[in-house]
Amino acid sequence: MRAFDLAEDRGMLNFAREHKSEAGYLDVAANAHGAEKxxxxxxxLGRVEAARPHVVEIGPGGGAAVDHLAAQLAAEPHQDRGVRLTLIEAPGVVSRSLAEAVERFNRVGECVLRHGFAQDLADLLVEPVEVISASALLHEVYSYGGGYPGLxxxxxxxxxxxxxxxxxxxxDVFGVEAPSLHERVIQSYNSRxxxxxxxxxxxxxxxxxRHPYHHAEDELVARQNSRIVPVSELDPATCxxxxxxxxxxxxxxxxxxxFRDQVWxxxxxxxxxxxxGELAADWIDFRAGHKRVHYRLTxxxxxxxxxxQIMLAAMSEPYGDHHTIDSDIFDLLTDVALIAFLGAAEAGDAECARVWESWLLREGRETYAYLTLDHLLTAFAVHSAEAGTDTLLLPAQDGDIARVDRHYYNRFLGKRLxxxxxxAKHLVLFRNIPREDTASLRRAFDVVRDHCGKPSLARIYAAINRGDNGTP
Known part of the structure; x- marks a missing residue:
């Protein structure tokens, strides 16, 4: 998601527009997982009845989802619905791969690219649409657009x-399996x-x-050799x-x-x-997250x-114009390089410091896990009930809530922590359910019941029945 551009003159600070919108980022790093998006x-689209349904994608990035949807529509036996697709991207953001995806979509439907700010969505659309899609929109709204009020x-x-x-x-990014993000837990780290x-x-x-961890009970307490130490003074050689x-x-x-991926x-x-691309998914065992890594020397x-370096070469195999290696071995060896990189960046090495600062500007201030799934579903129900539309946003049937695990990352994390x-990624399909559609609301309540605690269910019930901000 790159549509939520935040300029200082709008009171939204620290959004690294230049780094977020550079071609190398949008055309490569932000142009993956099209099928998932x-x-x-x-x-x-299979559940809307409009003859020419209008879809809006906020922050299309490199166009991966545009390409996927075009391929899906092209494969359908009946293409007479004439799907209209409007893409909303931040002013000044240009992606070559997105422009190519727009051309491909126009062979099966109608696609236009508009520039504007996500927070101005109501002004950008001249009439209500059937489907709106966004990936990672809300965590950027939270991080740069006013925290929870903006959300x-x-x-x-x-x-x-x-x-x-x-x-x-x-x-968006999956949060945590806990009642609250503020639940205190203990973690140990021994990787340098x-x-x-x-x-x-x-x-x-x-x-x-911008983060929510400001209360006294949110304090981070680090100990090394049983002594409390400031996190800024951690010794990488001590657990x-x-x-x-x-x-x-x-x-x-x-x-x-x-950070690791950007340094790579x-x-x-x-x-x-x-x-x-295809070489990034050369799986030995997909479910186990085990794959072959393809790499080039610079x-x-x-x-x-x-x-x-000798070990890396000995453990690798030639593959065309590059090399391939088992991901477990590659991760183990390159951890050593990351240690050296971080030490050099901290010591002021020009190249390493530049890469670190570039990552810090692009990603370092963002908060990904701003809500648990319980709180996310509840917030959508309660705040959509306040919109004055006589509708509520809720997942309406089984299968509208899904979690896609990142098997490779989980394998990597399991070996390091x-x-x-x-x-993982969370996928939620919200339906804008009219209050008068009591049967759909009843089914939706049954769907969220498996994902929300009783206090949250009470707030959703109150919102459905016109309670004030979820309070009976």
């Missing part, structure tokens, strides 16, 4: 720009690269990022035991993965793994010690 849209305002806007019975398709990352990233995130909210650990874990893409370690100085949190 487009799954709910295709499913929603809730977006939830109140959506029912007004959807037709009654329309759908909002949402995909993770400890170095904790020391560099966590103080910056807590001081500059650390840290107590903090589970949501904060979720942030640290997710940010480490995005940069080539600063002396090699560049292939992280996108002309930059390797961050691996000479002995490790004592108690890793599961890495």
């Amino acid at each position: 487009g799954l709910l849209v295709h499913r929603a 809730h305002a977006m939830m109140r806007t959506l029912p007004a720009v959807l037709t009654p019975g329309g759908f909002f398709c949402y995909r 690269s993770w400890l170095a990352f904790l020391r560099m990233f966590t103080p910056q995130y807590l001081s500059e990022g 650390a035991v840290i107590t903090a909210p589970v949501g904060l650990f979720r942030e640290i874990q997710r940010h480490y993965l995005t 893409r940069s080539g600063a370690l002396g090699f560049t793994p292939v992280l996108d 002309d930059k100085v390797s961050r691996l010690p000479e002995q490790r 004592a108690n890793p949190l599961p890495d």
Whole structure:
């Protein structure tokens, strides 16, 4: 999602527009998982009755979902519905791969690209539409658009720009399996690269990022050798035991993965793994997250010690113009390079510091796990009820809530952390259900019952029955 552009003159600080919209990011890193991004849209189109349904995608990135939807429509026996697709991207953001995806979609439907801000959605659409799709929209709204108030305002806007019975398709990072993001847990870290990352990233995130961990009971307490130490002074050579909210650990874990991948893409370690396309999915065992990594050597100085470089070469096989290696071995060897990279960045090495700062600007202030699934479903129901449309946003039937595990990342995390949190994406298909459709509301309540606690169910019930902000 790159449509939520946030300029300082709109009172929205710290959004790295230049880094978020650079071609290398949109055309490569933000142009994956098209089938996953487009799954709910295709499913929603099968449930709307409009002759020429209108779909809006907010923040199309590199166009992966556009391509997937075009392929799905082309494969259908009847293409007489004339699907209209409007893409909303931030002003000034241009992607070559997106432009090509728009051309391909126009062979099976009608696709237009408009530039504007996601928070101005009601002004950008001249009439309500049948389907709206977004990936990672809400965590950027939360991080850059006013925290929870901005998040809730977006939830109140959506029912007004959807037709009654329309759908909002949402995909984002999975939160945590806990009643609350503020539940305190204990984690231990003995990996040098993770400890170095904790020391560099966590103080910056807590001081500059928009996050909800401000209460006294949210304090992060780190211990090494049984002594409390500031997280900024962690010794990467000593195991650390840290107590903090589970949501904060979720942030640290997710940010480490995005940091590692960006350093890999940069080539600063002396090699560049292939992280996108068919070669990135060369699975040995998909369910176990075990695969072959394809990589190329760069002309930059390797961050691996000479002995490790020899081992990397010995463990690899030639594959065309590059090499391939078992992912477990590759992860183990390249951890050493990451340790050297972080040390160099901290010491002021120009190239390493540039890559670190670039990642920090793009990703380092964002909060991914702003809501558990329980709280997400409840917030949508309660705040959509306040929109004045006489509709509510709720998943309406079984299968409208799905979780897609990231098997490779989970395998990697399981080998590095004592108690890793599961890495996954959540997919939720919300229907804009009219209040008068009591049968659909009853089914929707049954759907969310399996995912929400009793207090949340009470708030949803109150919202359905016109309670004030979910309070009976």
